[in-house]
Amino acid sequence: MFKIARKKVLSSTVQLMEISAPLVASSAKSGQFVVLRLNERGERFPLTIASTDKEKGLITIVFQIAGKSTLQLSTLPEGGVILDVLGPLGKYTDLTGVKNAVVVGGGVGIAEIYPEVKELVHEGARVRTIIGARNKDLLFFAEELESAGSELFIATDDGSAGRKGFVTEILKELLDSDKSIDLVLAVGPVVMMKVVSNLTKPYGVKTLVSVNPIMLDATGMCGACRVTVGGKVKFGCVDGPSFDGHQVDFDELMKRLGQFKELEGLSKQKYIDSLKCEKCRE
Amino acid sequence: MPLIRKKTEMKKQEPLARAKNFNEVALGYSEEEALLEASRCLQCKKPFCVEGCPVNINIPAFIKLISEKKYDAAVKKIKETNGLPAVCGRVCPQEEQCELKCIVGKKNEPVGIGRLERFAADRERESGSIEKNAQELSKEKIARVAVVGSGPAGLACAGDLALLGYEVTIYESLHATGGVLRYGIPEFRLPKEILDIEVNYLKQLGVSLELNVLIGKTITVPGLFKLGYKAVFIGTGAGLPSFLGVPGENLTGVYSANEYLSRINLMQAYKFPETDTPVNIGKIVAVVGAGNVAMDAARVSLRLGAEKVYIVYRRGEEEMPARKEEIENAGEEGVIFHLLTAPLEIIGDPATGKVRALKLIKNKLGEPDASGRKRPEPVPGSEYTLEVDTVVSAIGQSPNPLVPQSMPELKTAKHGNIVTDENTGETSVPGVFAGGDISTGAATVIAAMGAGKKAAVSIDKYIKKSL
Ligand SMILES: Cc1cc2nc3c(=O)[nH]c(=O)nc-3n(C[C@H](O)[C@H](O)[C@H](O)COP(=O)(O)OP(=O)(O)OC[C@H]3O[C@@H](n4cnc5c(N)ncnc54)[C@H](O)[C@@H]3O)c2cc1C
Ligand SMILES: Cc1cc2nc3c(=O)[nH]c(=O)nc-3n(C[C@H](O)[C@H](O)[C@H](O)COP(=O)(O)OP(=O)(O)OC[C@H]3O[C@@H](n4cnc5c(N)ncnc54)[C@H](O)[C@@H]3O)c2cc1C
Ligand code: SF4
Ligand code: SF4
Ligand code: FES
Numbered sequence: 104m105f106k107i108a109r110k111k112v113l114s115s116t117v118q119l120m121e122i123s124a125p126l127v128a129s130s131a132k133s134g135q136f137v138v139l140r141l142n143e144r145g146e147r148f149p150l151t152i153a154s155t156d157k158e159k160g161l162i163t164i165v166f167q168i169a170g171k172s173t174l175q176l177s178t179l180p181e182g183g184v185i186l187d188v189l190g191p192l193g194k195y196t197d198l199t200g201v202k203n204a205v206v207v208g209g210g211v212g213i214a215e216i217y218p219e220v221k222e223l224v225h226e227g228a229r230v231r232t233i234i235g236a237r238n239k240d241l242l243f244f245a246e247e248l249e250s251a252g253s254e255l256f257i258a259t260d261d262g263s264a265g266r267k268g269f270v271t272e273i274l275k276e277l278l279d280s281d282k283s284i285d286l287v288l289a290v291g292p293v294v295m296m297k298v299v300s301n302l303t304k305p306y307g308v309k310t311l312v313s314v315n316p317i318m319l320d321a322t323g324m325c326g327a328c329r330v331t332v333g334g335k336v337k338f339g340c341v342d343g344p345s346f347d348g349h350q351v352d353f354d355e356l357m358k359r360l361g362q363f364k365e366l367e368g369l370s371k372q373k374y375i376d377s378l379k380c381e382k383c384r385e
Numbered sequence: 386m387p388l389i390r391k392k393t394e395m396k397k398q399e400p401l402a403r404a405k406n407f408n409e410v411a412l413g414y415s416e417e418e419a420l421l422e423a424s425r426c427l428q429c430k431k432p433f434c435v436e437g438c439p440v441n442i443n444i445p446a447f448i449k450l451i452s453e454k455k456y457d458a459a460v461k462k463i464k465e466t467n468g469l470p471a472v473c474g475r476v477c478p479q480e481e482q483c484e485l486k487c488i489v490g491k492k493n494e495p496v497g498i499g500r501l502e503r504f505a506a507d508r509e510r511e512s513g514s515i516e517k518n519a520q521e522l523s524k525e526k527i528a529r530v531a532v533v534g535s536g537p538a539g540l541a542c543a544g545d546l547a548l549l550g551y552e553v554t555i556y557e558s559l560h561a562t563g564g565v566l567r568y569g570i571p572e573f574r575l576p577k578e579i580l581d582i583e584v585n586y587l588k589q590l591g592v593s594l595e596l597n598v599l600i601g602k603t604i605t606v607p608g609l610f611k612l613g614y615k616a617v618f619i620g621t622g623a624g625l626p627s628f629l630g631v632p633g634e635n636l637t638g639v640y641s642a643n644e645y646l647s648r649i650n651l652m653q654a655y656k657f658p659e660t661d662t663p664v665n666i667g668k669i670v671a672v673v674g675a676g677n678v679a680m681d682a683a684r685v686s687l688r689l690g691a692e693k694v695y696i697v698y699r700r701g702e703e704e705m706p707a708r709k710e711e712i713e714n715a716g717e718e719g720v721i722f723h724l725l726t727a728p729l730e731i732i733g734d735p736a737t738g739k740v741r742a743l744k745l746i747k748n749k750l751g752e753p754d755a756s757g758r759k760r761p762e763p764v765p766g767s768e769y770t771l772e773v774d775t776v777v778s779a780i781g782q783s784p785n786p787l788v789p790q791s792m793p794e795l796k797t798a799k800h801g802n803i804v805t806d807e808n809t810g811e812t813s814v815p816g817v818f819a820g821g822d823i824s825t826g827a828a829t830v831i832a833a834m835g836a837g838k839k840a841a842v843s844i845d846k847y848i849k850k851s852l
């Protein structure tokens with residue numbers, strides 16, 4: 104049992120939780136993730152470790168409500184418990200030697216880039232962070248990213264904060280004006296990571312993305328998370344989740360992510376109905 | 386007493402009924418049936434059957450106790466060397482082990498040793514005497530030992546160490562114990578309730594279980610020594626699935642058997658949407674391979690409503706590695722076999738990325754290969770296509786690489802197996818022992834248990850020497 108030590112609503116669809124998981128906290132590094140299972144009937148689902156407090160034995164997760172599991176997680180109160188938390192999983196992202204990085208976070212990816220931004224700053228790199236969301240209300244973590252020591256750029260689809268438009272437009276300007284950028288790191292929706300990778304390719308700038316395939320055990324045992332990288336089959340959970348964006352087959356990744364769409368929809372609907380039912384009984 | 390030529394039949398659920406449910410297929414012996422079967426044992430002075438059992442159960446002794454209706458004593462006899470009799474009695478390839486060596490089997494059918502073992506264990510469980518039979522152990526412990534992995538190798542090692550007076554902690558990465566017994570072998574062959582009871586027995590012996598700990602990531606093996614463990618046993622199994630290596634293997638609808646069976650067994654996708662983990666079964670399923678894993682995947686598909694289920698295997702009937710009993714069960718339930726057939730390509734719908742068909746080629750058998758089995762060779766011009774919507778790859782697993790990767794000083798062999806001394810389980814690192822599928826590659830439950838038990842003996846020696 105893992106206790107939810109703190110909970111914070113970041114936007115209508117995104118929440119932050121601090122979970123007490125001392126063993127995970129003590130060995131977690133940037134880019135790694137955990138797998139949660141909420142209860143006996145729950146599925147195993149992955150979330151990035153957005154930060155850790157090793158002394159208090161806490162890990163922070165930031166999640167977007169997508170289907171049943173994340174919706175159900177969002178209903179758990181501070182002080183509540185999660186049945187299973189396994190981690191830290193995946194390879195950590197090695198950022199040594201980077202001098203001038205642009206880090207791009209889209210949607211819930213804004214939280215996922217936080218540990219990497221901190222690490223890059225710690226490594227002595229110049230860090231510019233571009234974050235994007237549909238509108239102002241879906242933005243969060245801006246202060247954290249700035250106080251971590253990065254220069255912040257914001258893009259929203261509707262112009263309600265920062266620049267109106269996409270993160271890639273800002274990225275393109277940075278790439279055009281600064282030839283010394285040696286790393287672009289992008290975390291967010293697959294489409295965004297694909298567009299970023301396509302953009303940086305002609306510039307020849309190393310680009311890392313964090314893939315988010317469907318996972319089951321997340322320990323390398325099942326292959327549910329396979330991703331084609333440079334023509335080879337890799338397991339996202341143990342070989343990744345960070346890969347060279349110029350090598351990832353994003354189209355395949357998107358198709359594989361849609362694999363259980365109908366069933367996931369059914370599961371979510373059933374859960375929402377059961378929540379309504381509880382309300383009407385009250 | 387007149388000689389009974391045939392093994393006493395064990396009742397099974399009717400094929401058509403059982404192919405629609407997850408209840409156990411084989412129903413076990415009644416007391417009368419068990420007594421009849423026990424009477425077939427000649428109580429050999431030099432019992433060859435015992436040599437055939439990887440953990441050397443005193444077979445004539447326990448069978449004698451059954452024939453004297455001393456069922457509790459019979460189980461105790463078995464448990465002197467095998468902590469999981471209800472499991473082994475069900476899934477051991479007896480026909481290649483104890484029963485292969487049984488003297489009665491020279492001219493007639495061998496004594497149904499596995500069935501009797503199952504009977505004794507089931508009887509103990511059903512009468513509730515398992516708890517009563519758990520031994521009182523001394524509270525003073527010799528030292529602490531960590532066991533990595535809760536498959537049969539880890540469980541056996543932990544049980545024996547506890548009996549020897551050690552404080553044992555099992556670290557398991559999944560949220561449940563049992564390894565393949567939980568995530569691989571389906572409910573209808575091994576009810577999970579039985580596994581739970583056998584694991585509980587270990588808890589009664591004082592073994593602690595730490596789930597959700599991935600050794601190599603959450604804690605490293607050197608980290609375990611820092612926590613005060615004097616020795617570590619690695620029983621992490623052969624969890625790494627192999628894929629077919631043909632075009633189309635990442636289409637949706639293509640699963641490794643590990644994924645397919647884990648969704649269904651470990652995550653109970655067969656109860657979806659009551660449980661949250663989904664699985665798409667499809668109408669027509671092709672399972673590639675013909676081992677126990679393949680039979681399980683095929684039979685599970687039927688139970689989840691597939692209309693047609695094929696086994697595609699590159700060699701012939703004789704070469705199929707699964708237990709004979711399970712191949713027969715699969716056939717009776719309606720699985721269709723495409724033998725001497727190899728996949729060339731998985732064909733998908735380009736727009737959706739979903740599997741549509743499987744392109745196959747016929748094989749003929751040529752000269753024996755390195756494994757001693759006849760090498761399958763493709764017959765030119767014999768290609769054909771099967772319409773399918775699900776493909777399950779059940780062509781083998783390799784040792785789980787996580788622990789070795791986190792410990793470069795641990796010696797491994799070509800396929801990533803941890804190199805161990807066969808008799809002691811010692812690895813290249815002092816204090817670190819290993820056994821089961823992680824050192825042999827995919828094998829059997831009882832072989833893994835045997836390795837765990839041997840390692841327990843050497844760990845005891847190793848620790849006592851250093852005290
Ligand atoms: C290594 C890794 C790290 C991740 N980190 C985070 C994180 O920090 N915060 C966060 O909010 N999410 C993260 N995700 C995604 C998260 O795991 C999924 O959103 C979650 O599993 C969805 O579960 P669900 O039951 O709520 O929705 P489901 O019912 O499973 O899915 C609902 C919808 O989301 C889509 N979906 C399913 N799985 C994923 C996935 N893995 N990624 C994207 N979309 C998916 C489906 O196609 C479906 O349309 C991460 C994924 C991976 C693999
Ligand atoms: C579907 C299927 C059917 C089978 N049918 C039969 C049969 O009928 N008869 C038979 O005799 N054999 C059968 N086998 C083979 C048999 O199950 C295996 O040989 C046996 O389980 C091996 O035992 P083990 O303890 O070595 O490993 P496993 O059973 O694989 O257990 C390893 C355990 O270690 C855990 N683990 C792995 N890495 C780590 C880590 N880093 N940290 C912590 N924990 C870790 C795993 O989660 C797992 O629980 C079958 C196998 C499969 C897959
Ligand atoms: S454990 Fe297996 S091999 Fe040994 S006696 Fe029992 S069934 Fe036979
Ligand atoms: S070899 Fe057969 S007959 Fe002889 S003791 Fe063993 S089981 Fe009985
Ligand atoms: S999630 Fe199972 S191997 Fe990656």
